[in-house]
Amino acid sequence: MKTVREHDWRWKADGGYYTNSAVELRDNPLLPDFRKLRDRKFAALFERFAPAPGGEALELGCGASRWLPYLALRKQCRVTGVDYEPSAVELTEANMRGAGAAGTILCRDAFDLKANDDLVGRFDLVYSLGLLEHFDDLAHCLRAVTAYARPGGLVMTMVPNLQGVNWALQRYGDIRILETHVVYDVGRLRRRHEEAGLTTLAAGYAGFYDGFVSATAPSTPRGRRKIHHAICRTTNMAARAWLLATRERVAPELAWTAPAVYYVGRRA
Numbered sequence: 001m002k003t004v005r006e007h008d009w010r011w012k013a014d015g016g017y018y019t020n021s022a023v024e025l026r027d028n029p030l031l032p033d034f035r036k037l038r039d040r041k042f043a044a045l046f047e048r049f050a051p052a053p054g055g056e057a058l059e060l061g062c063g064a065s066r067w068l069p070y071l072a073l074r075k076q077c078r079v080t081g082v083d084y085e086p087s088a089v090e091l092t093e094a095n096m097r098g099a100g101a102a103g104t105i106l107c108r109d110a111f112d113l114k115a116n117d118d119l120v121g122r123f124d125l126v127y128s129l130g131l132l133e134h135f136d137d138l139a140h141c142l143r144a145v146t147a148y149a150r151p152g153g154l155v156m157t158m159v160p161n162l163q164g165v166n167w168a169l170q171r172y173g174d175i176r177i178l179e180t181h182v183v184y185d186v187g188r189l190r191r192r193h194e195e196a197g198l199t200t201l202a203a204g205y206a207g208f209y210d211g212f213v214s215a216t217a218p219s220t221p222r223g224r225r226k227i228h229h230a231i232c233r234t235t236n237m238a239a240r241a242w243l244l245a246t247r248e249r250v251a252p253e254l255a256w257t258a259p260a261v262y263y264v265g266r267r268a
Helices: 022-027 037-049 067-073 086-099 138-148 164-173 186-195 222-245
Strands: 056-060 078-083 104-107 123-129 149-160 199-206 260-266
Touching (some): 067 086, 086 104, 138 186, 149 186
Parallel strands (some): 078 104, 123 149
Antiparallel strands (some): 149 260
16 A cells, blocks of 8 residues: 555664563563543543443554553453554554453454455444554555444544644654654544444544654664654643643643544444
């Protein structure tokens, strides 16, 4: 499938995206951080749209997922994760074990329906958290995503919001990473899903601000990495101070600052 820019290098063990080893995740698993407004918003969406206990949820592009153990333990769902990168699968399995959560993790191409025939029409919820934005041909991706949902099942898509401030920070941090993304606003993400036959239930921006939506890579020049990290850390501290000062009563989820864009729809 055509991609915006070749991006497989980013998910490899030395690509810089994953910063924890399997051993570290077994000892200290990654779970949602409810100090962050974004994670609380994600959790609210899962509370609203996750299957009832015993229902089935599928995460596509599940490397080192925080939310698979959350759904398994908090919502008592039967969970399955799919990722095509073997090292990412290893991290997911380690994180699940560390959290004490049960689930099935598969090393497969999420968009190959023939290879995933056993998953078709099976899930109450199919979701991805930072996957679909890496592909130009979203219609092809959504055909597979929708096929995994049972009739009447739900599809939830979240992508990083690389507009506004986040776009500028990512362009400075490493333009190669920016070029591996399609930039979505709420309207565009919603239209693409509706064109795939989904009925919209919710769509919007999630979170107030997070400078670390943008990133650098190990191959980014050291000086640029340090400056980028300092800018992200400083702006995050400022955003946190604002939230504390306003008791989170003034925390608009805006197109030019929010860290994520989300969509939830129902399969016909």
